[in-house]
Amino acid sequence: MINAAGPEVPAIRLSRVTKRFTPMVLGLDDISLDISSGTRVVLLGKSGSGKSTLLRHVNRLHSPTSGAVLVHGTDVGTVRGRQLRDLRRGIGMVFQNFHLVGNISALENVCSGNLGALRGPRVGLWMYPSAVRRHALDLLDRVGLAERAYQRSDTLSGGQQQRVAIARALIQQPSVLLADEPVASLDPESSADVLGILTRISKEDRLTVLMSLHQIEYALGFADRIVGLREGRVVLDESALNLDAERAMQIYSAATGTTDDSLTVAAGVPQPLAAHAPARPGLAR
Numbered sequence: 001m002i003n004a005a006g007p008e009v010p011a012i013r014l015s016r017v018t019k020r021f022t023p024m025v026l027g028l029d030d031i032s033l034d035i036s037s038g039t040r041v042v043l044l045g046k047s048g049s050g051k052s053t054l055l056r057h058v059n060r061l062h063s064p065t066s067g068a069v070l071v072h073g074t075d076v077g078t079v080r081g082r083q084l085r086d087l088r089r090g091i092g093m094v095f096q097n098f099h100l101v102g103n104i105s106a107l108e109n110v111c112s113g114n115l116g117a118l119r120g121p122r123v124g125l126w127m128y129p130s131a132v133r134r135h136a137l138d139l140l141d142r143v144g145l146a147e148r149a150y151q152r153s154d155t156l157s158g159g160q161q162q163r164v165a166i167a168r169a170l171i172q173q174p175s176v177l178l179a180d181e182p183v184a185s186l187d188p189e190s191s192a193d194v195l196g197i198l199t200r201i202s203k204e205d206r207l208t209v210l211m212s213l214h215q216i217e218y219a220l221g222f223a224d225r226i227v228g229l230r231e232g233r234v235v236l237d238e239s240a241l242n243l244d245a246e247r248a249m250q251i252y253s254a255a256t257g258t259t260d261d262s263l264t265v266a267a268g269v270p271q272p273l274a275a276h277a278p279a280r281p282g283l284a285r
């Protein structure tokens with residue numbers, strides 16, 4: 001896209017990325033994607049289709065066998081040392097299983113997202129500067145958990161723990177948030193809460209969110225854009241507004257090993273299906 005300020009640099013760009021884990025195991029197969037700042041993109045696909053592998057390339061937990069991954073124009077494969085740390089600081093991550101430290105408070109877990117701020121080798125809430133503790137409290141407030149700040153994390157519900165994990169991911173003020181099946185362990189009500197919070201924060205902070213999900217209805221409620229993967233390839237790339245659940249299901253049901261060109265549509269291109277789109281589930285858009 002070209003605007004008055006010049007060409008917009010995508011928040012995330014994958015340029016012909018292939019990941020071969022072993023000669024027999026292909027994780028990603030020649031993937032090219034541009035994701036604009038502030039958009040919410042959901043990856044859908046069968047188990048083993050490459051969703052986690054794609055996410056993990058963005059913060060260089062994996063490196064491509066060929067091709068390049070750029071975040072705000074920086075090739076993540078070329079940075080080292082401090083530059084790599086800075087890059088990773090700008091990319092938050094949340095996981096299915098929250099990964100909180102259970103025997104410390106929600107607040108300390110959020111502070112721990114900013115380990116660089118720790119004033120010494122000993123861990124403990126009071127080892128964080130007051131500005132960090134204040135920021136962590138603000139973030140807990142934003143995810144609706146201010147009153148739980150001093151509660152032990154392993155006594156919180158799953159949905160509450162995931163909200164703490166989101167606050168922890170946000171403490172370094174990332175511009176990109178990666179979320180790997182963040183609601184897979186949650187009941188429907190908690191899932192809707194968590195996705196609603198992520199939607200709101202993404203809009204308020206212009207946070208780019210790239211998330212893998214298994215539930216199509218949540219994907220349609222949360223995403224601006226849906227990318228479908230099958231056997232490491234992009235088989236659908238479409239604005240969520242132009243997609244309905246039945247068509248999204250084809251990502252899962254189409255025969256493996258075939259390329260169905262009718263599924264591959266440029267994101268944002270209006271489709272006649274938009275007129276038939278079902279009502280969205282109860283998530284803020």
Ligand SMILES: Nc1ncnc2c1ncn2[C@@H]1O[C@H](COP(=O)(O)OP(=O)(O)OP(=O)(O)O)[C@@H](O)[C@H]1O
Binds near residue numbers: 046053
């Ligand atoms: N570290 C690894 N070593 C070898 N193979 C791997 C590794 N990580 C992933 N793979 C393989 O790459 C392919 C894609 O896996 P990936 O975990 O990305 O799928 P996924 O879509 O996230 O699946 P799920 O929905 O079950 O989490 C699979 O065949 C998987 O076995």
